[in-house]
Amino acid sequence: MAERWSLHPEASAGSLPKVIVVGAGIAGLTAARLLHDTGFQVTVLEARARIGGRIWTTQRLGVQCELGASWIHRAEFNPLTSLCRHLGISLLLPAERGTYAWVNGHRVPLSDLVWQARRGVARAGLALAWHYMRAVLGWRLGRPYDISVAAAVTPLLRNGHLPPLDRALLTWGLGMVESIFGAPADQITIRSLDPRELRGHNALPLGGYAQIVEAMAEGVDIRLNTPVEAVAIDSQGVTVHTREGTLTADVVIVTVPLGVLRSGVITFDPPLPSSYHHAMRRIGYGGDAVLNKIWLRFPARFWPEDCQRIVALPDQHLCSGCFVTWIDKQHVTGAPVLETFLSGYRAAQWDREGADEDVVEAGLRVLRASFPGGVPDPVDFFVTRWLSDPWTRGSFAYEHVGTRPVDWQVLQRPVGNRLFLAGEATDQENYGTVEAGLLSGERAARDVHRLWCCPREHIRHLPWRRLPV
Numbered sequence: 001m002a003e004r005w006s007l008h009p010e011a012s013a014g015s016l017p018k019v020i021v022v023g024a025g026i027a028g029l030t031a032a033r034l035l036h037d038t039g040f041q042v043t044v045l046e047a048r049a050r051i052g053g054r055i056w057t058t059q060r061l062g063v064q065c066e067l068g069a070s071w072i073h074r075a076e077f078n079p080l081t082s083l084c085r086h087l088g089i090s091l092l093l094p095a096e097r098g099t100y101a102w103v104n105g106h107r108v109p110l111s112d113l114v115w116q117a118r119r120g121v122a123r124a125g126l127a128l129a130w131h132y133m134r135a136v137l138g139w140r141l142g143r144p145y146d147i148s149v150a151a152a153v154t155p156l157l158r159n160g161h162l163p164p165l166d167r168a169l170l171t172w173g174l175g176m177v178e179s180i181f182g183a184p185a186d187q188i189t190i191r192s193l194d195p196r197e198l199r200g201h202n203a204l205p206l207g208g209y210a211q212i213v214e215a216m217a218e219g220v221d222i223r224l225n226t227p228v229e230a231v232a233i234d235s236q237g238v239t240v241h242t243r244e245g246t247l248t249a250d251v252v253i254v255t256v257p258l259g260v261l262r263s264g265v266i267t268f269d270p271p272l273p274s275s276y277h278h279a280m281r282r283i284g285y286g287g288d289a290v291l292n293k294i295w296l297r298f299p300a301r302f303w304p305e306d307c308q309r310i311v312a313l314p315d316q317h318l319c320s321g322c323f324v325t326w327i328d329k330q331h332v333t334g335a336p337v338l339e340t341f342l343s344g345y346r347a348a349q350w351d352r353e354g355a356d357e358d359v360v361e362a363g364l365r366v367l368r369a370s371f372p373g374g375v376p377d378p379v380d381f382f383v384t385r386w387l388s389d390p391w392t393r394g395s396f397a398y399e400h401v402g403t404r405p406v407d408w409q410v411l412q413r414p415v416g417n418r419l420f421l422a423g424e425a426t427d428q429e430n431y432g433t434v435e436a437g438l439l440s441g442e443r444a445a446r447d448v449h450r451l452w453c454c455p456r457e458h459i460r461h462l463p464w465r466r467l468p469v
């Protein structure tokens, strides 16, 4: 029997109002599970034929592949670490070393390259730090200043005296920024480069991320293949129209991705207040912003045993956010598998109109140019398309040049006492992560509980609320 994660220990099952949750990603499932266990009557409506949303663990290549989230970022500080520990899910901390580039046919550790290019790296670091401080202080002092990450380093890249290695490494760094934030570097605000994000290590949940959503979904009524088309709210309650019929409830929590919310495929009656539309428009999501993955299975391992990441320096390819790093997945899957990423303008174009084979061929060209030992054709591959996916319309939120800190707070506010928004894009601190989905789901559940049950709550017993050790 599922453990009870109630917000209010005395409430009895099914005695509290009816709640509909739209979306069975981590945010929707967290909200649903907490409210269900507290005594609310909860139904989750999910458009897809599966739960998890952007957590998508599959066996596509005959081995376990994460096609959405794979990392628990900053595991030492991440509530998911405590949750995994509670659920008996082991975490793998990949070794720090093992990242190599091939320069003129020679294998060089990334750390050596950074040392060789230290003057350019230091100058870029200073430029970024200066613009970052100016932007952060500017916002605090009421004198907003904003600049994109690309704009902050472009003057340096244009400098004709910059040695080629320094230029290659800085361009590679911009490609990494595009991969991490899932957006073109000229769209990402400098304020995203919060140095606190560098604390801690990334960990992989062994056995797959899907285990977390499956555990969260235990005991909850979930209707799959049920896309929501309209939400109508009046003083009597909430009416939710789906392709499969109409449901009524007292409260609705909408956790669909920001791209879906913006697209208007779900209509709201009355419409969402204009402040929500302004906030949704300013927070970065979709458009030309995407992070896609390619998983490739090879006939045999051809990269060295001690190499966990292959760095592709950009003089070997043209588009900065694509194929910059190739990650060894053999230690997780047991098979000769590599994973690489696509982000930036070219990635968005490929997502919309590129054939899988062409995308893979372009990636292999980069890998073959970067890795001199000969790269065989893969026996199988999978390319994601999160931008064209109608239930996602992008990968995750990012802080755009011009996003205002208040935008996230607007989306967190309940609309009246019947409509609540959750999902990673509503979490100011951790947007773009599974952690954000989890905490936004918890926030929405607590808001509903406070408004529809009582202000007393107890959350310390929730396993993700214990400090990771």
Ligand SMILES: Cc1cc2nc3c(=O)[nH]c(=O)nc-3n(C[C@H](O)[C@H](O)[C@H](O)COP(=O)(O)OP(=O)(O)OC[C@H]3O[C@@H](n4cnc5c(N)ncnc54)[C@H](O)[C@@H]3O)c2cc1C
Pocket: 022, 023, 024, 025, 026, 027, 028, 045, 046, 047, 048, 051, 052, 053, 054, 055, 067, 068, 069, 070, 071, 072, 073, 226, 227, 228, 229, 255, 256, 257, 260, 265, 266, 291, 292, 293, 386, 390, 391, 392, 394, 395, 396, 422, 423, 424, 425, 431, 432, 433, 434, 435, 436, 437
């Ligand atoms: C390629 C990629 C890599 C990532 N890597 C990481 C990582 O390593 N670590 C990390 O922490 N995060 C990562 N993320 C981000 C993370 O996956 C998300 O932030 C998180 O899973 C979002 O959860 P959510 O519940 O907010 O949204 P979702 O998981 O998107 O859930 C929303 C649900 O709503 C459903 N839905 C949409 N429209 C409708 C409708 N009309 N009716 C009913 N249902 C609807 C969707 O199908 C979906 O199931 C990655 C994301 C991507 C795309």
